[in-house]
Amino acid sequence: MTNLNNQTNKKYKSGFISIIGRPNVGKSTFLNRVIGQKIAIMSDKPQTTRNKVQGVLTLDDAQMIFIDTPGIHKPKHKLGDFMMKVAQNTLKEVDLVLFMINAEEGIGRGDEFIIEKLKSVKTPVFLVINKIDLVHPDELLRIIETYKEKLDFKAVVPISALQGNNVETLLTQIQEFLPEGPQYYPADQVTDHPERFIISELIREKALHLTREEIPHSIAVLIDSIKRAENSENTIHVMATIIVERDSQKGIVIGKQGKMMKEIGQRARVDIENLLGSRVFLELWVKVQKDWRNKANQLRDYGFRDDEY
Structure with missing residues (x-):
């Protein structure tokens, strides 16, 4: 893949993208959809993801490394402290942040907490509104306006990770924001986890x-x-x-x-x-x-x- 790019003038892009949001907004569902196979477990119970899970999507002219983080929540034990440290630390080491919300749920304290953290992040932040298949289209405008008043997002993309609606559009916008860079992983590798x-x-x-x-x-x-x-x-x-x-x-x-x-x-x-x-x-x-x-x-x-x- 990399050698092929060297033979052409096409610029190869790559980068790390953190998926962050409250528990149970569909981060793992989105990651599995993008990668094309299950590498992150899914459950209707919150705080399912405990470690950061990296999924690798390799295209002809780009490689995107997605990091699915534990949902932001108030820790109740040492494991919870660990999960929050993982989620927050990934914000410091990525090229793009996807702040995912659930279209069915109104803005809550968890979202407000995340937005406060994102205000100090220098990398671009996308607002990804998931589960749009579960709400009336008229609701989307209200949701978008509510969140745009809180933070200046580089892009706002409504999707349904479960149905696949608008996911390709999101990937195209992500690629536009990624810097030029190397192919970090072999083309057939979909995760860095053993x-x-x-x-x-x-x-x-x-x-x-x-x-x-x-x-x-x-x-x-x-x-x-x-x-x-x-x-x-x-x-x-x-x-x-x-x-x-x-x-x-x-x-x-x-x-x-x-x-x-x-x-x-x-x-x-x-x-x-x-x-x-x-x-x-x-x-x-x-x-x-x-x-x-x-x-x-x-x-x-x-x-x-x-x-x-």
């Missing part, structure tokens, strides 16, 4: 969907091993441990006669097979680590390292 991380996230996504109440935010997933099955060259054996904070949560995750655990495993296995392009034998375990979200050493063990940001 497969181990994505597999753990896919398992956590299924647990989020299937469990209730206090369970989802108490869950972490550790991948114990990924290896070729001894009895089959075409099968990959994945062993993973679901971490919870209390014995009662362990019982819920396992379910009556192991039914919940089986359902989590079956659903996760389908996505993991799509990711790896192989048959997968998925073996799940559940372990209790009391109050792990408030323990710095366990947060590091589970991949939440704030010294990387």
Whole structure:
């Protein structure tokens, strides 16, 4: 790709784009739509994304590296502090910021908080109004005016990440704002995260969907091993441990006669097979680590390292 560009006079553009917004505005849905496959987990429960997830879109004349950040919220534990540090630090290291809002929801304190942070950002900021398929077109003008009074956005783009409406228009406008630069990643690479991380996230996504109440935010997933099955060259054996904070949560995750655990495993296995392009034998375990979200050493063990940001 880069060599081809050297043979022509066409200027290659590249850059890093942060997607920021309140929890559950559709950041991960947008990232998966743009990349064309699932690399960020989706859930109707807020604060699903915990680490920053980088997705890479390579075009003939540009490469866009999108950073999906945890939704802005008031931290309630050390894990929450980590998530906020990740979200805010990405604003300092990118070429463009996409401030995504939910067209269905009015402006709230979370949006006001983000706007205050964005006022000190020197890079261009786009307002991306997501979920426009859920509101009447007449509502859009009111939404746009409300937000434009708060901040001078370089562009305002209404989209539906789920339906794909106007996403190509947004990508075109993003490319216009990117600086000239190199191709950072190979053309066929869609994320900078290792497969181990994505597999753990896919398992956590299924647990989020299937469990209730206090369970989802108490869950972490550790991948114990990924290896070729001894009895089959075409099968990959994945062993993973679901971490919870209390014995009662362990019982819920396992379910009556192991039914919940089986359902989590079956659903996760389908996505993991799509990711790896192989048959997968998925073996799940559940372990209790009391109050792990408030323990710095366990947060590091589970991949939440704030010294990387």
